[in-house]
Amino acid sequence: MFDFSKNYFELFGLPVGFRLDTAQLAARYRELQKVVHPDRFAAADAGSQRLSLQGATLVNEAFATLKDPLKRAQYLLALRGVEQDPQKSTLNDPAFLMQQMELREALAAVSSAQDPRARLDALLDEIGGMIKHQLARLAVQLEDGGADQLAAAAETIQKMQFLNKLHAQAEAIEADLEEAI
C-alpha cells in the first residue's frame, strides 16, 4: 500500500521543514485518506484490512502532527535527533515565567474587571501576539538547523507550551463569559 518507514513529511510528499503549505497538506491528506480508507478493503483479505487500518491510523497521526505548529516543531526536532524530555525539563527563564504568572493572575481577575469582555479581549490579543512572536522565532531557529539554533528551538517549544495553556485558559474564560450573558 505504502511505505510505513517514511517520515510524516515524506508520507505527505512535502519538504522536511517547519514552513509548510497548509493547502497542500490538506489536499495530500484527502488523497491519502482515499488510498487507505478501510471501506475500500471491506471485501479484501484480513491482512489487507489490517494494513489499511494501520495505514489510516498513520495518515491521521501524521496529519494531526504536521497541521499543528507546536507538534510539527517537536516532530522536526525529534527527526533531527534533539531529545526532549517532557517530564523532567523545567524552563529556566525566570523573566518569562514571571510574565506567565502575571498573565495567569490577570486572567483570574477578568471576571471582576469593570468590562470583563473588553479585558479578556485585550488579554487574548496579548497572548495571541506572544504566540505569533514565538512561532516566528521557531521558524527561523528550525530553518537555520545549527545545533545552537535547535537547542534554542527546544526552549521556544517549551515557551509555546506555556502560551498554549494560557490561551486555552483564556478561551475557557471566554466560554464562561458567553454562558453568563
Place this chain on the structure above:
Amino acid sequence: MAYSDKVIDHYERPRNVGTLDKDAVNVGTGMVGAPACGDVMRLQIQVNGEGVIEDAKFKTYGCGSAIASSSLLTEWVKGKTLDEARLIKNSQIADELALPPVKVHCSVLAEDAIKAAIADYQSKQGTG
C-alpha cells in the same frame, strides 16, 4: 485519577498563599514552570539574620498536586535554616502527599522552586 486526602486538604485549604516583596534584600523568589503541563509556581522565602526562614509564601497555577506540593513545602521550610531547607527532597513531598507516579513531577517542581528561591536570596546577599 484519585487524589489523596492530604492533596485535597492542601488544595482546598492551601497554606501560605500570597506574595512577599520580591525586591526586599531578605526575600528570595523562586520561579519555576513545567512546560509539559503549563504549570507555573512562585515560591518566596523571607530569611532573618540567622539564616532561618521566618516566612514563606507561594502562588501556583496548576493541578491539585502542584498546589499541594508547594503548599506543603511552605509549611515545611518555615523555621528551617537555608541549609536544612535545601536538603528537602521531592521524594519526601511525594511520599507525604501519596502522589501517584504521573504526578511526581509536581513535587520535583516544588523542590526546584525552593532551590531557586534560596539561590535568589543568596545572590542578593552576595553569597550565592
